[in-house]
Amino acid sequence: MSTVVLMSLVKEYQCPHCNAPMDVNPEDAIFNCRSCGQAVLSDGSEFKDHYVLRNTLNRTKIHEIIKGFIKKKGFMRGIKGYKITNITPTLTPFWVVTSDAYTHFVGYLRYTETKTRTVGTGKNRRTVTDHVTVYRPIDQEIREKRADVLLGRRGSSIYGYSKVKDIVRSEFSTAVPFEHDHLIATDKEFDYLSTEITLDAANQLGKTVVFDNHRARAQKACTKVFDCATQITYSGTYFVHAPVWQVEYEFKGETYRVAILGSSGRIILGEIPVTTTFRMIFLTLTVLAIGAAGVVSYFFGQSAVYVPIIAGIVAAVIGFFTLKNTFKPKSVVD
Numbered sequence: 001m002s003t004v005v006l007m008s009l010v011k012e013y014q015c016p017h018c019n020a021p022m023d024v025n026p027e028d029a030i031f032n033c034r035s036c037g038q039a040v041l042s043d044g045s046e047f048k049d050h051y052v053l054r055n056t057l058n059r060t061k062i063h064e065i066i067k068g069f070i071k072k073k074g075f076m077r078g079i080k081g082y083k084i085t086n087i088t089p090t091l092t093p094f095w096v097v098t099s100d101a102y103t104h105f106v107g108y109l110r111y112t113e114t115k116t117r118t119v120g121t122g123k124n125r126r127t128v129t130d131h132v133t134v135y136r137p138i139d140q141e142i143r144e145k146r147a148d149v150l151l152g153r154r155g156s157s158i159y160g161y162s163k164v165k166d167i168v169r170s171e172f173s174t175a176v177p178f179e180h181d182h183l184i185a186t187d188k189e190f191d192y193l194s195t196e197i198t199l200d201a202a203n204q205l206g207k208t209v210v211f212d213n214h215r216a217r218a219q220k221a222c223t224k225v226f227d228c229a230t231q232i233t234y235s236g237t238y239f240v241h242a243p244v245w246q247v248e249y250e251f252k253g254e255t256y257r258v259a260i261l262g263s264s265g266r267i268i269l270g271e272i273p274v275t276t277t278f279r280m281i282f283l284t285l286t287v288l289a290i291g292a293a294g295v296v297s298y299f300f301g302q303s304a305v306y307v308p309i310i311a312g313i314v315a316a317v318i319g320f321f322t323l324k325n326t327f328k329p330k331s332v333v334d
């Protein structure tokens with residue numbers, strides 16, 4: 001029975017470009033022909049706008065980048081003797097929805113204006129301060145070219161995925177048409193991930209992102225928005241693969257992760273150990289701060305009652321951050 005259900009899910013495919021038979025994963029919304037690399041939509045038609053950010057890294061460079069990362073971000077932490085235990089290069093799928101977006105919004109902004117004026121004459125001359133609540137009508141437009149980036153996978157199994165979107169947006173202009181031969185020749189160690197999100201779903205998601213973004217900007221400009229209307233004209237939806245190197249390194253028995261974008265070598269996100277050295281420095285600073293607060297209270301406590309209160313708050317805030325940094329095993333940096 002289950003065999004019958006499975007059989008109906010797997011469709012027979014033939015590449016529309018080179019006619020080679022294609023193996024397809026029913027989870028994927030875009031397939032790539034293993035013979036010629038052509039991207040094919042789930043209805044069997046060719047998809048032209050498949051791009052890639054070209055990888056420029058190799059394992060040797062990854063080791064150098066990790067070394068630099070630990071040297072720079074691990075300052076004062078005494079991280080010596082770490083070991084890279086795993087390097088996984090992945091071609092990560094993104095949709096880039098480009099559009100011309102236009103929004104017209106109407107509302108008002110309420111604020112308080114403080115004005116001083118002089119009244120009276122001679123000996124009765126004095127300054128009066130008035131607080132006036134102002135209601136300013138707002139009628140504005142947002143007009144922009146957008147490139148909204150969406151991860152082509154459901155879920156968040158890819159480390160640093162929420163941050164990589166912004167980097168892909170900034171590097172999208174350097175993307176080149178997907179080169180199957182280049183991938184086979186030089187980047188064959190890459191795990192190739194296709195998209196689970198269809199072209200239509202990507203456009204829908206892209207639309208929601210634009211609506212939400214413009215609505216949020218209108219709400220920021222107004223105390224109350226009366227009307228907000230958005231029009232979107234799509235200028236192209238691109239399927240873009242970005243080379244992401246997932247790295248794991250070990251330090252004192254714990255594993256830490258770093259994600260690096262293979263096109264520019266930028267660190268997307270990385271974890272750094274919170275070491276004993278680092279905790280000691282934090283604790284010392286806290287003791288000094290609390291001590292300083294005590295001294296300040298002793299000398300100024302009688303003349304100004306608020307001084308010990310402020311000193312207490314400062315000491316509590318520093319103490320809180322110390323506790324936070326003392327017990328957590330790692331910090332996340334980019």
Ligand SMILES: [Zn+2]
Nearest residue numbers: 015018033036
């Ligand atoms: Zn083909």
